[in-house]
Amino acid sequence: MSVERVHRMSYAVDAAAPAGALYTLVADTTPWPLFLPDTVHTERLDFDGSVERYSHWAGVDGEARRSLWRRALDAGRRRVDFREERPAGPVTRAVGSWRVEELAPGWSRLVLEQAVTVQEGPGAERVLAAAGARGRAAADGLRVVAERWRGLDGLLLSFEESVRFQGPAEPLHAFLYDVGSWAGRVAHVARAEVDEVRPGVQRVRLVHQSGDGAPYPVREVRVCFPAAGRIVFKRPRPHPLLAAHAGEWSVEPDPGGVNVVCRHDVLLDEGAVERVLGPGASLGRARRHVREVLGRESRAVLGPAQEYAGEPVRALRSV
Template sequence: MSGERVQHTSYSVDVAAPAGVVYALLADTTQWPLFVPPSIHVERLDFDGTSDRFGMWATAGGTVTSWVSRRSLDPARRTIDFHQEVPAPPATAMGGRWEVDELAGGRARLTLHHRFATAPGDAAGARWLAEATDANSHAELEQLKRTAEQWTALDGLLLSFEDSVRVEGPPELVYDFLYRVADWPAHLPEITRAHVTEDRTGVQLLTLDTRAADGTTDTSESVRVCLPHAGRIVYKRTRTPRLLAAHTGEWSVDPDETGVTAVATHRVLLRAEDIEPVLGAGADLAQARDHVRRSLGGASTRVLHLARRHAETAVPTLSARR
């Protein structure tokens, strides 16, 4: 880091949950998009229990950035050291440590240390990076605290499911329909507006207006990471309805010898305090899980059927070619 502007930061928060619970939330990076607000998607590349390497897409300072990180986990000491292999600009180096200390009364202290650098003379970059790191660190610690403190109920608040549709058509056309989300209002009457920006190839910022059965309109905002060579689009809703504390998902197109399977996957963290305000007095967690399963699954299945029609009707029949 010779000649670079090296900065160090440290943030701590006390958590009303056992230290082991807090550490477990940190250790599983695949769940971070549900538990860590800036995280959009984590693509695990290698993991052997103590060494973790993954690709990360995250928001920082109002933009979406990505990098590859390595982590060294020490479960006995409850520490995780990390560094970015190729830092996201304007950083020229980024690393740090998570620490979880056990406190009395079944509580824990979670601490996040950062050390980062920018190029010499890049005062604006250094200022932006410091501000983005500060904002993200506070958001991460606050949501991790909130999630960990629900640890006795967390299994019930987490929901994961998928739906699939079989397609007799080219996988490229299925993917094309899923990618061209700006066109969805022409096919789905409940979607009244879809605004997409893609300033960085493969990273879409989506604002979607959806009309409910009672005539009200819900506006959601998402970041979508498009991986065409893998036939996948992963996303996270950055603006969610009241019942959902977090919602991530994936569209995938899986070809085989006889056709294509199009799959919609959802992962949800429910917000317990919103169950009765949203679903009515007396509503419980089981009803909330069923409501979310039906509403999200129904909406994505309709999209899958439209993607199937798009792919199958675009393929000329043998008689038509003659």
């Protein structure tokens, strides 16, 4: 007969940031792939203004796993209660809360409470240790971002590259999915290796060639949604100017053809700007540089995708 036990964990961090700014980061999971190192993708499923359900893909070294969560948000109390809907064994129940307390003007405390029920046996201690480590890493990650609240808007950058085709969507999605075939077909990709750690989850290792011909490695974790024509990705080791980089490829059919879109979401590393671009380089210059480099790489993929699909490019635009 298996024995279930409830294990309670608590963790708190103080942040040099207003309580409202810190709560906003807790309440909105959409940018968590840029803020939390182990988060690959989040996707809101339902939201009525106070209760939400969302999917969360997280893991280390490409072992991205999906979990489903329900959260109740209370902005007045700066509190978010959560529970996992279908936890994986040996966990039978996982609940908890985030709470933000104002300590003084410009100072706040983030408190994470967790209660994890597990079936005792082999693997239980490892699962509990991992849950505690994830919670501490999430709290620390949100604190670091919150303390940059004054300039955060200038560090965040999102943009898209897109190309329009006439023809079916399937071959376009197939080309994007088969990233292992890009070497020799995509101009800047010198080498490509892919491990599909489970259906739809890819661990990708690429070697890119920079503008001066120098090679540099790129690693990606990708979660693929073939039925929806989408591939989301995160680069755990992003471009030297970036603190984080995530995005999405999408193939969007419409009555007049197909749009293939690559979206990039990045968080700039302000401390790296002068180191990478030279003394006196501004944050504005860094934003333009990143936009140019990543945009050029995206367009370099869209061209071979068009050739693979065998259809002419009708329009190319940047947004």
